[in-house]
Amino acid sequence: MRKGLFPGSFDPFTLGHADIVKRALRLFDEVVIAVGYNENKTGWLSVEERVETIKRLYKDEPRVTVESYIGLTADFARERSITAIIRGVRTTVDFEYETQMADVNRQLSGIETIMLPASPHLASLSSSICRELAHFGHDISPCLPKGK
Numbered sequence: 001m002r003k004g005l006f007p008g009s010f011d012p013f014t015l016g017h018a019d020i021v022k023r024a025l026r027l028f029d030e031v032v033i034a035v036g037y038n039e040n041k042t043g044w045l046s047v048e049e050r051v052e053t054i055k056r057l058y059k060d061e062p063r064v065t066v067e068s069y070i071g072l073t074a075d076f077a078r079e080r081s082i083t084a085i086i087r088g089v090r091t092t093v094d095f096e097y098e099t100q101m102a103d104v105n106r107q108l109s110g111i112e113t114i115m116l117p118a119s120p121h122l123a124s125l126s127s128s129i130c131r132e133l134a135h136f137g138h139d140i141s142p143c144l145p146k147g148k
């Protein structure tokens with residue numbers, strides 16, 4: 001039973017995130033999407049709202065579960081008997097950050113990180129750009145996955 005953990009802020013959960021989940025489901029039997037509480041950031045949507053929205057998106061996919069967590073990703077991953085952490089990489093900046101995080105998480109928990117390169121047509125999409133567009137009154141629905 002290979003269980004992947006996809007941790008993030010998901011504020012909001014975008015088409016880029018959904019693409020990573022879809023591809024991760026080909027590599028893992030189960031994918032746990034984990035919305036992390038960040039004590040330094042209030043966030044745009046509440047963590048509860050993000051969890052509910054993502055749960056609704058995957059209500060017909062029994063291999064995807066959605067949770068929130070507080071604290072270190074490495075600790076959460078160990079508690080859940082995770083096989084590997086999944087992260088998406090859009091740019092060299094992402095790559096540098098993710099490499100550091102992967103190293104720390106491996107040292108803390110022995111769990112490896114699988115980095116999936118962003119699909120080229122989604123590589124410019126970020127939650128922060130969505131928030132910025134929404135702030136100025138733009139419709140961000142084209143950037144978000146559609147529920148069934």
Ligand code: ADP
Nearest residue numbers: 008009010011016017087088089118122125126
């Ligand atoms: P965090 O605050 O932990 O970076 P995010 O919600 O911004 O959380 O991102 C979660 C993960 O999804 C990160 O690995 C990020 O690089 C990845 N990601 C974000 N947007 C995209 C995208 N458009 N394509 C692929 N991966 C993405």
